[in-house]
Amino acid sequence: MARTVVVTGSTSGIGLGIAEGFAKAGDNLVINGFGSEEAINQAVESVGSLGEGSVIYHPADMTKPDEIADLIATADQTFGGLDVLVNNAGVQHVSAIEDFPPEKWDQIIAINLTSSFHTIHNAVPLMKKAGHGRIINLVSAHGLVASPFKSAYVAAKHGMMGLTKTVALELARHNITVNAICPGYVLTPLVQKQIPDTAKARGLTEEQVKTDVLLAAQPTKQFVTVEQIAAAALYLASDAASQVTGTHISIDGGWTAQ
Numbered sequence: 001m002a003r004t005v006v007v008t009g010s011t012s013g014i015g016l017g018i019a020e021g022f023a024k025a026g027d028n029l030v031i032n033g034f035g036s037e038e039a040i041n042q043a044v045e046s047v048g049s050l051g052e053g054s055v056i057y058h059p060a061d062m063t064k065p066d067e068i069a070d071l072i073a074t075a076d077q078t079f080g081g082l083d084v085l086v087n088n089a090g091v092q093h094v095s096a097i098e099d100f101p102p103e104k105w106d107q108i109i110a111i112n113l114t115s116s117f118h119t120i121h122n123a124v125p126l127m128k129k130a131g132h133g134r135i136i137n138l139v140s141a142h143g144l145v146a147s148p149f150k151s152a153y154v155a156a157k158h159g160m161m162g163l164t165k166t167v168a169l170e171l172a173r174h175n176i177t178v179n180a181i182c183p184g185y186v187l188t189p190l191v192q193k194q195i196p197d198t199a200k201a202r203g204l205t206e207e208q209v210k211t212d213v214l215l216a217a218q219p220t221k222q223f224v225t226v227e228q229i230a231a232a233a234l235y236l237a238s239d240a241a242s243q244v245t246g247t248h249i250s251i252d253g254g255w256t257a258q
């Protein structure tokens, strides 16, 4: 039977790849995120063409709790419940701590951490009522280890690991699992955008940032792909993963083994 899946921040990058993965499995999708009307329509159409399920778009801004509540309520009203919640929306800002704009700190904590409190807070009553649920948090290797110049991002992602474990314990007897996926570097728009700033902060060329900074952390020297992350999300949503909860899957080319 088709599941209902909400993926925050799924108009681009990893979120879009995860939405495509669930669509191919025949699930109903709620797509969310920013972008031009044309880009959003294209994402809805292309995800919708991949499987038998239905696809809708909801424009909730992950900094706005009432819009997040409406996102979850819309999934329920449209499809009669919510089986899988993927907290994926995220932004980045790269800067030394003393130059870090306070409003950027607030924005990153809101989108990369607090929005997941609100999605989970609204989704859990629906999942408890249904007697099952899967919550998948797109965290990062930066949820486990730090890198300089990313104070807000690393703090938010470490917070997401704490949220994942706490909520997993609370829901352990309700057939609802809560897990994190911790990717290394994936060449999405989020990473492309930080290359010029990292180059500036470290006094390097953009090519040096790719090879010496980004992939320096990844022993395999290869970027992770969106499809590999989607496959992990599908696994965490499957029956085979019913006893996997409160933990993370690292897909980081060996980064956090060091």
Ligand code: NAD
Binding pocket: 008, 009, 010, 011, 012, 013, 014, 015, 032, 033, 034, 035, 060, 061, 062, 063, 088, 089, 090, 091, 111, 112, 138, 139, 140, 141, 182, 183, 184, 185, 186, 187, 188, 189, 190, 191
């Ligand atoms: P991306 O920039 O390609 O996509 C981010 C998505 O979030 C977009 O759909 C964007 O519209 C949406 N978004 C941004 N602000 C929003 C807001 N206020 N409300 C609603 N949607 C909003 O980024 P990505 O690389 O695909 O990252 C997705 C997730 O994966 C993030 O949480 C990121 O931290 C995490 N991650 C990425 C990498 C990587 O290397 N790309 C590595 C580890 C973890």
